[in-house]
Amino acid sequence: MDFEKNFQQWLASDELSDSDKARLASLTQEEKKEMFFCPLQFGTAGMRGVLDLGTNRMNVFTVRRATKGLAEYIKTLGAEAMERGVVISYDTRRFSSEFSIEVAKVLAANGINALLFDTVHPVPMCSFAIRHLNAIAGVMITASHNPKIYNGYKVYGEDGAQMSPESTNKVVKFIDKTPYFGINEVDANLTADNIKGLDNVKVHEHITVIGKSVDESYFDTISKLSLSPEAVEKFGKNVKIVYTPIHGSGYIPVTTILKKMGITVNVVSEQALPDTEFSTVRVPNPEEADTLRLGVELADKIGSDVVIGTDPDADRMGIAIRNDEGKFVLLNGNQIGVLLANYIFLRKKETGTMPKNGALVKTIVTTELARALATSYGVTTFDVLTGFKFIGEKIKEWEQSGEYTYLFGFEESYGSLVGTHARDKDAVVASMMFAEMVCYFDSVGKRVYDVLQDIYKRFGYYVEKARSITFGGLDGMQKMADIMAQIRSTRFEEIDGTKVLAQSDFVTRKKTYADGKVEDITLPQTNAFKLHLENGDWICVRPSGTEPKLKFYVATSKPTESAATSKAEAYLAYMENSVK
Structure with missing residues (x-):
């Protein structure tokens, strides 16, 4: 793509303000390339x-263009789809509210009903609303847990899951045909301030503001997922739990559902209110220990053993718990998922509600400890590709066939879903269930840390680690492609002294064993490569779907935590050195 030509087209557009044009005029040649070399x-x-x-870049023009492409796709689905409309939600980031209003105006100009939330709402409530209101699609304006300079645009299908590859490809074809300027919008005076608090109010022929009614349905639905109401009634008022929304969209829904259940929560006041700059943290990512620093400080002050944090769009939950030495340790996504799975399975077994065909769903880069745990409860584990939409597909499949009953699904990247009310990660419900789990184990004299150690003692110490290599510059994507090709062409015999039993190429969808035997992979095609090692260890490499990053995942299990950690680090070092 000719970046200079694109730059000149933007510079000449009468849709840009004087300040916009001044910004463009100030760019260096390298900045022009980065900003205009491709869509x-x-x-x-x-x-x-x-x-x-x-x-x-993310701006009103790229948002309008994407929305016009989505609108053209929805038109091909017919008048009923246009009438069903599109749910629009947004988080607390820079320009999130403005972008969501732009989406509504472009959809309305194309005769498609827009169902716009009245204020900040997280990913799971967007997914829920799509299903609850029988919408044809949904748009969530968010960049999840990325730094403040980012924003994004997520699209959901009618089932509330992120849009399928087939539908996405159709949308992209329409986007590619759409110019950046001259996109029609309806003339509607909408701002974040003048729509706040509205509920089921039509502000334009094709724009309805939604709010409180959908919220109440969501809270009523997820409150029914409770597994230990007696423990909550007894311990909920006095339990000491710290929660931080990290300036994001989780504050209202998480505190609302915990209050509804009767669980006291101590909120980090400095991080309670929306802040587009996320000014109290380096990055608004609850996976990072320093992000939960204020939460840990409050926990130490009040004598709490648990800190819960949700990211800006409240689809991921981070946890810090106090260990035997009295120090807080940050749990990883696998540990959080296993703890929640164990609690769900345990309580269903104790209450006699465990279905005979219960199923847990995880991704191909998620811990095998989940499978060992599930098997011990008679629950079948299913692996899917990375991306929560694939977990959503399993839920849909079993709802139609009745073959299995979905109990829980999670990814190593801190996302999970309890219940089937949504089809994406739900950190509101995860926070609710984790808080309830604390109450339950309080009732039997255990701490969450003790439960995790008991699991390790029973099944072995499973350690998983991940690392990313970022490739900057215009040739970053090509560098990643070259490395993936190099890895695929290599016949690995052993990694750090551990024998390689098989190699799975998810592009060719073939699993090749060391003895030459080849099996078909039944999962859909994706750009990933996995090594299966002795003792159940594995290594997986895949490029990020949204950023110029190559991701390495490793997993091992040993009798002790130190041995497992040492082995995992050795695997990572080997793979990083192999691509240098």
Whole structure:
């Protein structure tokens, strides 16, 4: 793509303000290349980018263009689809509310009903609303837990899951045909302030503001997922739990559902209110220990053993718990998922509600400890590709066939779903269930840390680690492609002294064993490569779907935590050195 030509087209557009044109005029040649050399990539996870002008950035023009493409796709589905409309939600980031209003105006100009939330709402409530209101699609304006300079645009299908690859490809074809300027919008005076508090109010022929009614239905639905009401009634008022929304969209829903259940929560006041700058943290990511620092400080002050944090769009939950030495340790996504799974399975077994055909769903890069745990409860484990939409597909499949009953699904990347009310990660419910779990184990004289150690003592110490290599510059994507090709062409015999038993290539969908035997992989095609090692260890490599990053995942299990950690680090070092 000719970046200079694109740049000149933008500079000449009468839709840009004087300040916009001044910004463009100030760019260096390298900045022009970065901002205009290609369109912002749109995939099954939508698009995400740095906030700025340009074809390769997030701005009102790229948002309008993407929405016009989505509108054209919905038109092909017919008048009923247009009438069912699109749910629009947004988080607390820079320009999130403005972008959501732009989406509504473009959809309305194309005769498609827009169902716009009245204020900040998280990913799970967007997914729920799509299903609850029988919408044809949904748009969530968010960049999840990325730094403040980012924003993004997620698209959901009618089932509330992120849009399928097939539908996404159709949307992309329409986007590619759409110019950045001259996109029609309806003339409606909408701002974040003047729609706040409205509920089921039509502000334009094709724009309805939704709010409290949907919220109440969501809270009523998820409150029924409770597994230990007696423990909550007895211990909920006095339990000491710290919660931080990290300036994000989780504050209202998490505190609302915990209050509804009767669980006291101590909120980190400095991080309670929305803040587009996320000014109290380096990055608004609850996976990072320093992000939960204020939560840990409050926990130490009040004598709490548990800190819960949710990211800006409240689809991921981070946890810090106090160990035997009295120090807080940050749990990883696998540990959080296993703890929640264990609690769900245990309580269903104790209450006699465990179905005979219960199922747990995890991704191919998620811990095998989950499978060992599930098997001990008679629950079948299913692996799917990375991306929560694939977990959603399993739920849909079993709802139609009745073959299995979905109990829980999670990814190593801190996302999970309890219940089937939504089809994406739900950190509101995860926070609710984790808080309830604390109450339950309080009732039997255990701490969460003790429960985790008991699991390790029973099944062995499973350690999983992940690392990313970022490839900057215009040739970053090509560098990743070259490395993936190099890895695929290598016949690995052993990694750090551990024998390689088989190699799975998810592009060719073939699993090749060391003795030459080849099996078909039944999962859909994706750009990933996995090594299966002795003792159940594994290594997986895949490029990120939204960023120029190559991700390495390793997993091992040993009798002791130190041995497992040492082995996992050795695997990572081997793979990193192999691509240098």
